[in-house]
Amino acid sequence: MDENTPIENKLVSSSIQNAQIKTEGFHFDIRKHLVEYDDVVNTQREYIYKERRKILEGANLRANILDMVKDELKNIVASHLASDHGDGWNTDALLADVATIFPLPKELNASAVSQMKPREIEEKLSALAEAFYEQREKEIGAENMRMVERLIMLRVIDSLWIEHLTNMEEMRQQAGWATLQQMKAVDAYKIEGYKQFQNLLEAIQHDVVHTIYHVGLVRKEAPKPPPSPMAQVASAARRDTAARPAGKRKVGRNEPCPCGSGKKYKHCCGR
Numbered sequence: 001m002d003e004n005t006p007i008e009n010k011l012v013s014s015s016i017q018n019a020q021i022k023t024e025g026f027h028f029d030i031r032k033h034l035v036e037y038d039d040v041v042n043t044q045r046e047y048i049y050k051e052r053r054k055i056l057e058g059a060n061l062r063a064n065i066l067d068m069v070k071d072e073l074k075n076i077v078a079s080h081l082a083s084d085h086g087d088g089w090n091t092d093a094l095l096a097d098v099a100t101i102f103p104l105p106k107e108l109n110a111s112a113v114s115q116m117k118p119r120e121i122e123e124k125l126s127a128l129a130e131a132f133y134e135q136r137e138k139e140i141g142a143e144n145m146r147m148v149e150r151l152i153m154l155r156v157i158d159s160l161w162i163e164h165l166t167n168m169e170e171m172r173q174q175a176g177w178a179t180l181q182q183m184k185a186v187d188a189y190k191i192e193g194y195k196q197f198q199n200l201l202e203a204i205q206h207d208v209v210h211t212i213y214h215v216g217l218v219r220k221e222a223p224k225p226p227p228s229p230m231a232q233v234a235s236a237a238r239r240d241t242a243a244r245p246a247g248k249r250k251v252g253r254n255e256p257c258p259c260g261s262g263k264k265y266k267h268c269c270g271r
Contacts, residue, residue, distance in 0.1 A: 061149040072209040102213040156207045164200045
């Protein structure tokens with residue numbers, strides 16, 4: 001058959017039609033999955049942006065940060081004290097981790113901690129954390145402390161959120177491999193995305209807690225604005241007057257030249 005002869009066989013026409021339907025369905029699924037992928041990140045973005053708005057609108061973060069500190073201390077105690085008493089305890093590592101958050105008093109050493117129960121240790125550390133927090137607030141002032149809290153929260157959230165978005169994009173590109181495990185790529189992305197977001201929240205808490213006790217505010221004076229053009233001219237005139245020898249009068253440009261040429265000063269020595 002030549003190229004201009006139409007193919008009218010029903011078998012060929014139906015095969016082409018079925019191929020077209022499958023292709024359109026394939027592209028529809030791709031668009032649908034893209035929307036579902038975006039929905040996962042958008043939900044997380046709404047939560048993060050909501051928290052940022054609270055900070056920017058001046059919400060009091062003191063109670064939230066102290067709760068973060070207590071949760072972090074609880075996690076540290078649980079990770080180093082495997083049992084209810086004695087066996088498997090690593091008190092030295094426990095105190096070393098807590099010391100990275102705030103300084104500990106000398107009397108709270110490994111020997112003293114080993115005589116306490118995990119719940120007592122947790123309550124003792126929480127009380128010390130709150131007392132030290134109040135001490136820092138008195139040192140730098142309540143208003144400055146609120147400013148420090150906002151700056152730290154914004155900096156930590158923004159930096160970790162950017163890193164989180166990068167990780168989510170990498171997961172999105174790798175989600176297709178989940179089909180080898182008989183799982184939809186979108187479902188695998190949602191599951192891993194939830195885990196990543198929980199890791200993000202934990203990282204925010206960790207960084208805020210390990211920063212809040214170690215920073216302060218340093219106020220610098222604003223640089224002086226440059227003088228106006230008129231002020232510069234006046235200053236130059238004062239310098240010129242001060243540099244002129246005493247007893248000598250400045251010759252005007254239209255006055256006779258002091259050299260005795262009979263010409264105006266501007267056409268003679270004043271050129």
